Amino acid sequence: MSSAREMRMRIRSVKNIAQVTRALEAVSASKVRKAMAAVQATRPYATKAWQVLTHIAGQPGKETLHPLLTRRAEVRKTLVVVISGDRGLAGAYNANIIRFVSQHFDTSPHPVVYVAVGRKGRDMLLRRRKQIIAEFSNLPAAPSFADVSAIGRLAVDEFLRGEVDEVWLAYTDFVNIVKQEPVLKKLLPLEVHRDERVETYETVHLHAAYIYEPEERQILDEIVPRFTALQVYQAILESLASEHAARMVAMRNATDNAVELVGYLQLMYNKARQQSITNDLLDIAGGAEALAQAMSQR
Template identity: 45%
Template sequence: MIPIRIIRRRIRSIKSTAKITKAMEMIAASKMRQAQLRVLAARPYSEKMREVLANLAAQPRVEGESHPLLQHREVKHITVIHVTADRGLCGGLNANMNRRAASFILEQKVPVNLVTVGRKGRDFMSRYGRDIRAEFTPISDKPALVDTTPISRVVIDDYTNKLTDEIYLGYTQFISTVTQRPVLQKLLPIEPTKFERTANIDYIYEPSPSVVLGELLPRYIEMQVYHAILESIASEQSARMVAMRNATDNANEMIDDLTLTYNKARQELITKELLDIAGGVVTQT
């Protein structure tokens, strides 16, 4: 039989834990909404950019040589941009992403290095002695495009300097509040066939189609990276919200169970006392 005093103390402690997890749940819920709005706000820009690129890709090739970011090379080196959260307490989110990236890396026959975004992924990869090319941490909850451009800068430079021949982007895709999926996409080289060819409009290009394309492609990469980070943030917050809701539910369940045990123990104690008194009365008479 656990002493009553200890049960009472335990109930109190679980109650305060439940309060904390409840608060965290609500914070995560509001941050998730903001993050989702930000993903939506970025959509017009990226759609327009795709459209323009599609149109450019449909252009008849101007004088031979293609842009460096479109060049395919024999793959001797791979870089993975690994986007994770800075903080834990969000269920299996970071573990899933880490596992996804790790299994990809182990499948490759050529050396792979990493550009990590977020603390959890960096810690995981450095613990297993992976080659980390660059790390970006912490990431703010509401990044602007300019906050993420250094990340794309690193990979674009490495790619154009032929230090790496393929670049993948790993992040957690936000599907719904309860579902987030770790994905790994090829970022570079860009496949021009990916842009579905829309109605071909005969634009006047200033200064020239190839210059416009050259300016547009790095921005397209920047946009992809920015988008991946926004999705990851939305995923992190929603995963945390769900994890904290479960924690609160579990805490409440424990409180109920313990309260029951507590009441039983209390009743037993009272019954025992009553019996003692009754026994005393019987012996006296």
């Protein structure tokens, strides 16, 4: 049994830890809200851009309109953009996304190269000896579109140069505050599904009536790379919300554990203190008894 002084110090240190983790939990909670608001703010643009895209590319006979929309016959190399965090202390957040990516691509029949967003993910991919062609770390806490648009551009460039034949995006979807799920999304070639139902006389007729200025191909040139970059941006914001939520939950658990530990240590300390008082009393009583016997024998 450690001494009373050591136990007091241990209790104090655990209490301090609880205080720190409680503060971190509060910080993460407010950051989750901010990140979610940022995700919401990108929705109008994404919805509109998608409408325009499906509108142009979804027309009959336009499937091979643009290289970024065209599926390649043979996939020889895949690029995966993996979004993770720069920092740890977020429970299994970083490990989950890397494990998820490994499960999907370790068995791939053709080479897979990676773009790492976030330092933790980069380190883990390197440890698993993956080939990383680019990394983006130390993003600002609340990234703007301009901060991350380079990632989308890189993906588009690699795809157009023929270096890779498909591009996937791996990020963590924010389901709710206690549930975050790694997900995989195909970034390029962009798949625009033609909705057969809307192919009525009316829509075909309306399509024909559209004025394109300049021509459709050039409009796609503008909009597809932007849409790709936007998807990356959304994924980063979504992952950020997930990261903060994961950290919040991890910190809440740490706080709970610390509080429980303090309770236990306090109990042990009180017991030890009581025991030592009892021992002291026994000593005194024993001493008095012995003294009384010695006196009476004399």
